[in-house]
Amino acid sequence: MINHLFSLARQPALWQRSVEPFWNDGHISKQMLEAHLNPDWEAASRRHSDIDCSVKWLSRLIPPGSRILDLGCGPGLYTKRLSEQGYNVTGLDFSRRSIAYAQEHDTRSRYIYQNYLELNYTEAFDSITLIYCDYGALTLSERKTLLSKVYRALKPGGLFIFDVFTQKTNWSKQDSTSWRVYPDGGFWNAEPHVCLEASYFFEGHTVEARQTVILTDHELHQYLIWNTVFTQETLADEVLLWGFQLDSVYNDSCGSPYTGGADTLCFVLRKAQLA
Template identity: 45%
Template sequence: MIKDLIKYLEKPTLYAKSTCEFWNDEHISKGMLEAHLHPTWEAASRSHDFIDKSVDWIAEIIPLSTYKNFLDLGCGPGLYTERLYKRGYNITGIDFSKRSIQYANQKAVQNNQDINYIYTDYLKMDFHEEFEAVLLIYCDFAVLSDVQRESLLQKVYNSLKPGGVFIFDVFTAKEFEGKTENHTWHISEGNDFWMREKHIRFESHFVYEGDVRLDQNVLIDKEGQVSIFRNWFKGFTKETIIAEVERSGFQMCDIYADATGKSCFKDSSTLCIVAKK
């Protein structure tokens, strides 16, 4: 058991996967949905006030008269999707959390909203010139591996009509400033974010080359069952994100500090990219 534990706490290889599903874990997904829906928490989505400002800005830079059909990747319970629908856009939302998609679908039916929600991994989507705009918000792009990012950019490019735009945000190195490799452990009586049952949690933060970071949580329940959750993050500069986007055929339009359209500045912890096909 001790040897196994040491193995679990060693620094993983770059972009090693979790041992179980994060988004569809029965207990965790419940807490994630609660975090999405809380108006001020930013554990799963931006605050609802930020989202309102973000949708105002999106509607301004991609007006309905030109950009009618919209794809929201990682839509969660529909926080952006519903707001954009109310602005008049034809909306499709994709998410890999079954609980979030079920909630979004139920709310759309309840409110008589014609929103197309799809439960799937957006890395597996296959559209061909169906949308004028694609959205990926809350730095989801920055959690993907190099191979996944390249694949996603190509899929987004294929999904857009000529002249369509891709709006997404990423972290910069400022997000991780002062954060070094560290390890802590906790004993929980249960009913916390991670697990209903009593458990031990080993929490680690690892640093890799290329401004890549890993938050790892190793959980051991009372039966000795081990679950490993790995959340990867990458920091970008204007130059590195422009290079990635242009390699996929996009033209660069503008870069902002965040998804409300604030101007970039030296200490921005995020960047928001508007790329045109």
Template identity: 35%
Template sequence: QMLAYHLNDEIDLSSRRSGFIDDSVRWMQDRFELSGNSRVIDFGCGPGLYTSRFARLGAEVHGIDFSPRSIAYAREDAKRQSLEVTYIEADYLDHLCEGRFDLVTLIMCDYCALSPAQRATMLAKFERHLSDKGRIVLDVYSLRAFAGKEEGLLCEKNQLNGFWSGNPYFGIVASFKYDDEQVSLDKYVIVEKDRQWEVYNWLQYFTPETLEQEARAAGLEVENVYGDVAGSPYVSDATEFAVVLKRA
């Protein structure tokens, strides 16, 4: 069901709406002067909603995602549009990239779902593959989002509109907060008639200052803080914010 959620323009669950993505790419084109000479890589590219737009600018574009269905869709979509995009089906934590890039993106708050060690790995990878004037764009959940998160227990039939399975199931989610670490956990138990499994969704929440600390540990620094990856002004009490990182 993940691919369907990526492509559903009515919700912002797995991907942003198309209008926002258009605004976001236009902003990045202007902000980073993207052109036919630019090299761009999108980590967690999904079905290519950003990468296809970057490619239409003439940039050399790479996209990495672990989902076979999303990558297959992205490749077919690029073929339909006669776009040249290099798609890589891989776990971006393990994949060894080649070359340097003028723009590195990690969008939809993917950074928040990584452990501290994984975030350090990704930032080191980003720093290693930046061109001399390269920049990184990523977005994260803020402490306002953490404050709005509530602990609780919920059980629903076909939870999240059938997201977890094409078969009938009950979804149980237990939500926990860890105030000292500013981390939340949604533990899902998915129960079908003949099987069940668990999913642990951890999220780290940030301030610009705590994100700056992690960036500096990887040899990076925050150049700008924005409200989102479309360049909106930063608002301190919003639930998300975005940063542009560069080499320190």
């Protein structure tokens, strides 16, 4: 047991993936859905008032009647609102619980259970969104895969709208460890458990690994969540290689004007029109 614990609790290698994928874990996905649906809890989704604000902005940016694909749509908080605005909307997510909830509560949009890294469309959508900074949770090679698939899935002239965190976010830059006890269970596990948490920084403090190790009476679990922060320049260097043009940059996914001082950054990329 102790050797297993050592192996799970040691500093991970850069981009090491979780031993266990957690989006479809029965307990964790239930906690996650609760977090998405709490209108005032900025955790799995933004506050619902911010989501309203984003959808208002998106409906000014995206021409009426467009076909929109929302990647990592969760339980459909954006997709449902966009469908109500008259768009032809598809939501895609690899949490079965979130997709089931979305299908039950929004019959106008189409929902697909799929890993967006396996997206396989050609010139099918006018706009593709990826909201709440999920881009930065992907490894560099996953980001390359995603960008190439999004580029292919967009119609010429189509938009890819996504946000990322900047270093202005709550970014301590210092490796840290802490632990807590949950005698009645908690977010990560329904059983009584101890939770060992650590943050490690890499690549000049632009990449963070959040490591969570859960010890129950008879089990050990490890979850790793990665996050990369960007500046306008580092994001542009990475995404413009794919043939996209930078249409516009904002402070957030509500379309607030870009100042360079916000904790997020939102890019609107355009796929080139046919000559």
